[in-house]
Amino acid sequence: MSGEFIAFIILALMAITGATLMVTFTKVVHMVIAMTFTFLSIAGLYFVLEAEFIGVVQILLYTGAITIVMLFGIMLTKHDAEDAQQSHRGWKFFIFLLVVAFGALMLSAIFQVDWPNAPVHYSGEDNTKAIGKQLFTNYVIPFELLSVLLLVAMVGAIILSKREKEDEK
Known part of the structure; x- marks a missing residue:
């Protein structure tokens, strides 16, 4: 296992965690913070994949500008004081089981793919x-x-x- 692979796994898990938290949170500000966490993780993935320009653009545009615009949009619009109504506990457990089943299906599909072991040739061009x-x-x-x-x-x-x-x- 190389350091790049470990960094990729950690950043991928962080991105998935941030996306999951964004979907499960009920307060909009918490959702935006979780989405920012996801955007930063995705930018880290771009850096690991040697796409530095795209990583910097990800940080500047999505993590910076769009998150700030969303926060301003949230703060400048009218919202009811009450949060979204909580769903029933049974539905949450059912949805959790569906997510776990989907994750297991995706992992089994990933492990069945025959990945080529050919080295990547870097052209040296910026x-x-x-x-x-x-x-x-x-x-x-x-x-x-x-x-x-x-x-x-x-x-x-x-x-x-x-x-x-x-x-x-």
């Missing part, structure tokens, strides 16, 4: 440079369309927020 070349040569049109789409979404959000303020007055 992956950030390779992503930049692809982004600005082959994918420049989708990149620009995405920037226009994000701009339209931002303007729409501003218009909707101004409209809500005018309705409150």
Whole structure:
């Protein structure tokens, strides 16, 4: 067992734990914290897989920006004081059994796969440079369309927020 494999297993378990906690928590702030935990674990997985650029983007965009935007969205919107209604204990146990069965099924499927033992050949090229070349040569049109789409979404959000303020007055 190599150190990379151990780090991968630990980060994968952390990501699964964070995702499970995010689904099971009832308070929205706790859900966002669990989701941030999951995003950080996934960024660690990218670093282990030698995709440093994607790992940094994961940290900057998802862990930082989107989590903060979600927290602001939660804090700026109206919520009832009561949490979501707790489900029955029998359903929780049934769902737990389903999750354990699904996990066992996935583990058995993973162990039955014949994984190749061929070594990975690293080209030596900086992956950030390779992503930049692809982004600005082959994918420049989708990149620009995405920037226009994000701009339209931002303007729409501003218009909707101004409209809500005018309705409150």
